[in-house]
Amino acid sequence: MRITVHVWRQAGPQEPGKMVAYDLDNVNEHMSFLEMLDFLNESLIAKGEEPIAFDSDCREGICGMCSLVIDGIPHGPEKETTVCQLHMRHFHDGQEIFIEPWRAKSFPVLKDLIIDRSSLDRIQQAGGFISVNTGSAPDANNIPIGKEQADRAMDAAACIGCGACVAACKNASAMLFVGAKVSHLALLPQGQVEKKRRAIAMVEAMDAEGFGNCTNQYECEAACPKGISVEFIAKMNREYLGAQLSGRSS
Secondary structure (H helix, E strand, C coil), rough: CCCEEEEEEEEECCCEEEEEEECCCCCCCCCCCHHHHHHHHHHHHHHHCCCCCCCCCHHHHHHHCCCCCCCEECCCCCCCHHHHEHHHHCCCCEEEEEEEEECCCCCCCEEEEEEEEEHHHHHHHCCCCCCCCCCCCCHHHCCCCCCCCHHHHHHHHHHCCCHHHHHHHHECCCCCHHHHHHHHCCCHHHHHHCCCHHHHHHHHHHHCCCCCCCCCCCCCHHHCCCCCCHHHHHHHHHHHHHHHCCCCCC
């Protein structure tokens, strides 16, 4: 198949960027989207041109590094699919495809399609952990947890921290990400000791990073490659409000 891709090119964080069009022939429909970009880069290198910089790691839909806005949709048109698991058979011959990085103040562009998502790491470091000794894995598995509670915790833990929720939100809100991280541990016995401190610390870290607030448009849930529910935003708000009203941060 033959396609035209319009790719955001930007030499560095302080440099101006622009969309550049590339025509590609002989694109195999069984290629993943990232393999198509690899194919494009090979042709650019062969012509002595600068290859397109983009992030990838596992290419198995696990790590969330392959974060691109494709035709205005974070991770592309397929629901609950990361870019690395999106295949060219979902596009048609002769199609024009527009590829951009995440667009958010808290995700500055480093080069081309690569952004700095360390703001999410700092939020996680503020409270997305437990500091109590839970023992070995068998010891942890001996703690009785109801199935419904365990299932909800696992649903929240499915978040891969890609930032698609931020890219999809008109306010660049990270509340779905933070809600998933807060809820995951708040739903488990091991996370109870620090849950008040965790909720306050992570929400304050989110605000300090400059992310916007939630106005209930649900674009975050629609764009999330793991289908994280907006119910976890409500859970985070309850945890945060409860911690504030109790006057405790630990």
